[in-house]
Amino acid sequence: MIALTDVTKAFGENRVLQGVNLSIARGESMVIIGGSGTGKSVLLKCVLGLVTPDSGQITLEGEDVSRAERDAFLARFGMLFQGAALFDSLRVWENVAFRLLRGRLKRPREAAREIAIEKLRRVGLGPQVADLYPAELSGGMQKRVGLARAIAAEPEVIFFDEPTTGLDPIMSGVINDLIREIVTEMGATAMTITHDMTSVRAIADRVAMLHGGLVRWTGTVQEMDATPDPYVQQFIHGRAEGPIPSVR
Amino acid sequence: MTAILDGSAGALAALGRPVLAVLAAVGRVAIFAATALGHLLRPPFYLREFGQAVLQIGWFSLPVVGLTAIFTGGALALQIYAGGSRFDAQAVVPQIVAIGMARELGPVLGGLMVAARVASSIAAEIGTMKVTEQIDALVTLSTNPFKYLVVPRLLAATLTVPVLVATGDAIGIMGGWLVGITRLDFNSATYLENTVQFLQAWDIGSGLVKGAVFGFLVALMGCYHGMTSGRGAQGVGAATKGAVVAASVLILAANYVLTELFFQA
Structure with missing residues (x-):
């Protein structure tokens, strides 16, 4: 469904992506792992068009994303940002229903509010949260609201950028389980970037490891545990010793 | 000889670098303004955001503008009276207060x-949205940040600052009148009659046009510095400071240019 071919991106002298090749099948949950600063977020933003690659091609069902009509293209995506990226000036339900209150999916405010409350319920939040502002929520609740916003318009593809960063282990487990359930239930294609191995095991159908600006390894979670690749083994076991320098 | 040439080239380069940097900055702001104006006339229009911007920029600025105007009008009356008394022209206080407030x-x-209140708040708000990925989130939600964040603020500031200026003019003239009748022994009715008879429509109109231009500049600087804010608290702080300084300097420069245009000798 999503294919990246020889994608490169540099910021000045820093060549973040140096020819990334990756494909994700429809309905598959792909998790991209890699150390901090290896370009995972940049890769995700390239697919969404938030960052323009220097070269290479990214296609969504065979169509070059750089030539796609932006609104129609973005309407197929949902995204959970690392810090949730909720709009401070809007109430929780207005955040969740943002896409339903404007643009081509616009509907009456009451109908949009009902959908928002339903999506909040889906991520384990009660209707009493709907009229609060994001600043009144805990980090875990903000992540759940971000997740509700990502699924509000029932997208075909959902991106998760470091979904458990900053959360305690229990809340991380809750978010991981929610992501897995929602992706399976909606039949959506998912692309998650994380370095939390618990998330990887809970969410992934397949795993890709990004290192040195390239996809170094891909496979299932079982294959990941069994692979002799020293980079993958060092990363998944969190060893300081190995081919990946600990000081970068 | 070569050393002299090298020295001259170095001095020219040192002079040229900041000039080029200023020109590049002017170019970036011009492109930003053109992009915003391009979005101004094309749908979608975000009326709710426009309404909120009108409240934030116009309504909530009324107290600070009103207080500034009343104290300035009062002080102006005292100064004109004191200055005018040197050549027996104390009677012109109402006329000069009126023209001074309305035109300048x-x-x-x-x-x-x-600028102090709004440019800083716009830059801080948009800058924070940028560093917390809220602007990226807008894009992924199929919403153009220019249309959603910049256009409503530009339009609201351009339309509401003239109203603030008109209100400030009235309050400032009232400040002069209050000081005139309580401290300078003017007759109330004569003071008001002199003010009304002396003021011409263009005195007020030119001030309103200036207000619209200043409002546009304030919002433009707030939005530009917010959208180009650097990372972290330091980046947002620098954006906020840059917005206020740039808006203030541009207001003073634009004021001179407009005054030349409207009232050249």
């Missing part, structure tokens, strides 16, 4: 107060 002090001080 109303729009300039109103603009500067709005």
